[in-house]
Amino acid sequence: MPKKNSQSKPLANSNVLAMHAYTPGEQPEGTGWVKLNTNENPYPPSPKVVAALKKEIGKEGSRLRLYPNPASKALRDALAKHHGVSAKWILVGNGSDDILNLLMRVFAGPHRAAGMTTPSYSLYPVLAALQGCHLVEVPFANNFALDVAGIARCGASIFFLTSPNAPSGVGFTTAQIAALAQKFPGILVVDEAYAPFARENAAALAKKFPRLVVTRTFSKAYSLAGMRVGYALAHPEIIELLDRARDSYNLDRLAQAAALAAIEDPDYYQKTMARVVKTREAFLKKVRRLGWFAHPSQANFVLVEPATARGETGPAVADALFKYLKGRKILVRYFGKHPLTHAALRVTIGTDSEMAALAAALDSWLKTAPPR
Numbered sequence: 039m040p041k042k043n044s045q046s047k048p049l050a051n052s053n054v055l056a057m058h059a060y061t062p063g064e065q066p067e068g069t070g071w072v073k074l075n076t077n078e079n080p081y082p083p084s085p086k087v088v089a090a091l092k093k094e095i096g097k098e099g100s101r102l103r104l105y106p107n108p109a110s111k112a113l114r115d116a117l118a119k120h121h122g123v124s125a126k127w128i129l130v131g132n133g134s135d136d137i138l139n140l141l142m143r144v145f146a147g148p149h150r151a152a153g154m155t156t157p158s159y160s161l162y163p164v165l166a167a168l169q170g171c172h173l174v175e176v177p178f179a180n181n182f183a184l185d186v187a188g189i190a191r192c193g194a195s196i197f198f199l200t201s202p203n204a205p206s207g208v209g210f211t212t213a214q215i216a217a218l219a220q221k222f223p224g225i226l227v228v229d230e231a232y233a234p235f236a237r238e239n240a241a242a243l244a245k246k247f248p249r250l251v252v253t254r255t256f257s258k259a260y261s262l263a264g265m266r267v268g269y270a271l272a273h274p275e276i277i278e279l280l281d282r283a284r285d286s287y288n289l290d291r292l293a294q295a296a297a298l299a300a301i302e303d304p305d306y307y308q309k310t311m312a313r314v315v316k317t318r319e320a321f322l323k324k325v326r327r328l329g330w331f332a333h334p335s336q337a338n339f340v341l342v343e344p345a346t347a348r349g350e351t352g353p354a355v356a357d358a359l360f361k362y363l364k365g366r367k368i369l370v371r372y373f374g375k376h377p378l379t380h381a382a383l384r385v386t387i388g389t390d391s392e393m394a395a396l397a398a399a400l401d402s403w404l405k406t407a408p409p410r
């Protein structure tokens with residue numbers, strides 16, 4: 039409720055007054071942190087990206103005077119080529135969050151509900167609240183399996199499915215997603231932020247199902263979270279609708295140049311992605327050797343349930359380990375509010391030396407007194 043002396047709040051829309059902003063993962067100040075909390079890539083982007091950025095700035099910044107290409111033409115052409123489609127099938131955004139926002143703007147509203155699986159990416163509820171639409175939540179069971187029938191009949195006009203899932207890391211098969219696309223009567227958004235780390239993806243399905251949208255990002259696999267680039271791959275009819283709602287200069291000049299150079303250097307990225315996957319599997323082995331439960335992961339993070347030396351698990355144990363690690367300047371993510379995540383920590387896969395530092399910290403934590 040607006041305060042008595044509030045000037046602007048009585049003038050705001052009620053849905054905005056009732057909502058909370060998205061809470062991003064912590065970006066700690068200062069140096070010396072082992073940062074395993076926001077699924078950034080531990081490796082730098084391709085050297086060709088850096089060269090392209092320097093070139094794009096131009097002599098004494100001369101190119102920065104000019105507006106960027108409003109349609110991000112060169113980048114969309116390169117992405118279209120990458121996926122074997124024409125540029126009409128691609129929309130680029132200021133991060134894939136921009137694309138998710140456009141999807142909600144265009145396909146959800148007071149009489150058109152949005153849907154999501156719970157728990158998953160916590161931006162979807164924020165966007166739904168901002169759009170003033172009802173949000174249908176389809177809960178996951180303990181094993182984070184895909185509930186095709188539950189989603190198919192949930193009644194939402196647009197459904198956001200994170201695949202591979204976050205924060206579980208569990209991957210869904212292309213066959214499962216095809217079955218869902220067949221049965222769900224609305225717009226199915228497959229948020230593939232982590233697909234480059236997975237065995238399978240739904241890109242080919244976007245060409246087959248005219249109501250399926252695949253969203254991707256340069257933030258995770260391409261080491262460009264700081265540049266803010268994402269894109270949608272979907273039928274041209276969907277792309278054209280999203281394009282109506284798009285900010286005309288939604289990608290700045292440097293973002294376009296960086297993403298273009300990245301997509302044109304697949305060899306470099308295949309190597310860094312393979313390193314992340316290899317480190318992920320080694321970390322999974324390590325935690326399972328400790329006797330801890332961890333979901334299988336198709337992403338660049340692992341959701342792991344820590345246990346004390348006496349075998350105790352639960353929210354108090356997870357919270358205690360989170361704090362212990364933070365005290366040692368190792369930052370992971372704790373989602374303490376949901377029963378499917380409150381006994382676990384989500385660990386982003388870092389470099390081998392970062393993961394060794396984490397492993398050493400886990401070993402020394404196990405030797406300390408249990409949390410209670």
Ligand SMILES: *Cc1c(COP(=O)(O)O)cnc(C)c1O
Pocket residue numbers: 077132133134135136159200204229231254255256257258263266267268
């Ligand atoms: C990181 C992430 C995004 C956001 O990507 P940006 O391109 O950085 O906006 C979208 N969806 C999921 C599930 C993510 O984890």
